[in-house]
Amino acid sequence: MEFSAGHRRYGDRVIVSLDGDLDVNTSERLRATLLDVIEEGAGRLLVDLDGVTFLDSTGLGVFVGVAHRLRAANGELAFAGGNDRVRGVFHVTQLSRIFPMHESVNAALAVGEPH
Amino acid sequence: MKVVIEMTLPRDAGSAPLARHTLDASLRGLGVDSDVRADIALALGEACANVIQHARSSDEYEVRALLDDLRCVIDVIDGGGPDAGQVDWEATHASLYAESGRGLQLMRAFTEDVNILERIHRDGSVVHFEKSLAR
Numbered sequence: 391m392e393f394s395a396g397h398r399r400y401g402d403r404v405i406v407s408l409d410g411d412l413d414v415n416t417s418e419r420l421r422a423t424l425l426d427v428i429e430e431g432a433g434r435l436l437v438d439l440d441g442v443t444f445l446d447s448t449g450l451g452v453f454v455g456v457a458h459r460l461r462a463a464n465g466e467l468a469f470a471g472g473n474d475r476v477r478g479v480f481h482v483t484q485l486s487r488i489f490p491m492h493e494s495v496n497a498a499l500a501v502g503e504p505h
Numbered sequence: 506m507k508v509v510i511e512m513t514l515p516r517d518a519g520s521a522p523l524a525r526h527t528l529d530a531s532l533r534g535l536g537v538d539s540d541v542r543a544d545i546a547l548a549l550g551e552a553c554a555n556v557i558q559h560a561r562s563s564d565e566y567e568v569r570a571l572l573d574d575l576r577c578v579i580d581v582i583d584g585g586g587p588d589a590g591q592v593d594w595e596a597t598h599a600s601l602y603a604e605s606g607r608g609l610q611l612m613r614a615f616t617e618d619v620n621i622l623e624r625i626h627r628d629g630s631v632v633h634f635e636k637s638l639a640r
Contacts, residue, residue, distance in 0.1 A: 411522060413521055413522060413554065414518050414550070414553070414554035414557055415518040415519050415522050444522075444525075444546065444547075444550070446547060446550045446554060446608070446611065447551055447554070447605070447606075447607035447608040447610075447611055448554050448558075451604040451605050451607070452604075454603065454604045455604045458602070458604075475543050475547075479547070479611060482611060482614040482615075483607045483610060483611065484601055488601055488602070
């Protein structure tokens with residue numbers, strides 16, 4: 391499935407919704423999308439994974455790279471939603487230990503201000 | 506029953522979803538469970554991504570899938586050539602904060618008998634994995 395993305399502001403956070411496959415074919419567009427959002431001034435990104443149909447190590451690599459960029463600016467990258475497979479990929483690679491993983495966007499927003 | 510699928514693919518990024526979807530359609534046609542298909546698609550995607558990113562000297566690569574009632578056996582064969590790049594994921598164990606090096610880890614988690622054979626005479630490599638289809 392082709393990749394697409396949208397984003398919206400919520401308080402001091404920006405929620406980025408991703409749809410489609412995050413793989414070697416879409417990773418550069420994914421990186422450009424997230425860096426554009428950061429360029430616009432977003433420091434706290436919440437990535438909604440509910441529309442993601444496929445996620446592999448190249449997609450994960452983009453997230454790690456973007457997280458480094460955000461950390462350097464005291465920002466944060468967190469994730470919400472995602473099907474069992476997508477979440478499983480985070481768990482197997484232990485990235486679920488370094489990224490906040492929320493059940494859903496609503497659950498993430500309800501957590502309030504962790505930092 | 507036995508099904509053999511062979512694909513010769515251009516070494517560009519778009520070939521990865523093409524290979525995944527082509528194999529997945531066959532597995533779906535054979536009635537393979539969606540969880541098992543997702544495991545195979547992930548591993549195949551990782552193997553293709555590795556060739557696409559690292560086997561810089563070849564323009565094409567091959568995917569061979571052998572399916573029967575019990576197993577799905579996949580080989581992803583890069584074309585090699587005199588300047589074939591090192592398959593750099595073999596020795597890699599991803600640090601938690603590294604941007605790359607998770608492909609093999611994911612293949613091993615979701616499929617079986619994962620191994621990488623260097624093809625000494627042709628410089629390329631064969632990435633092999635299997636998945637049980639038994640229900």
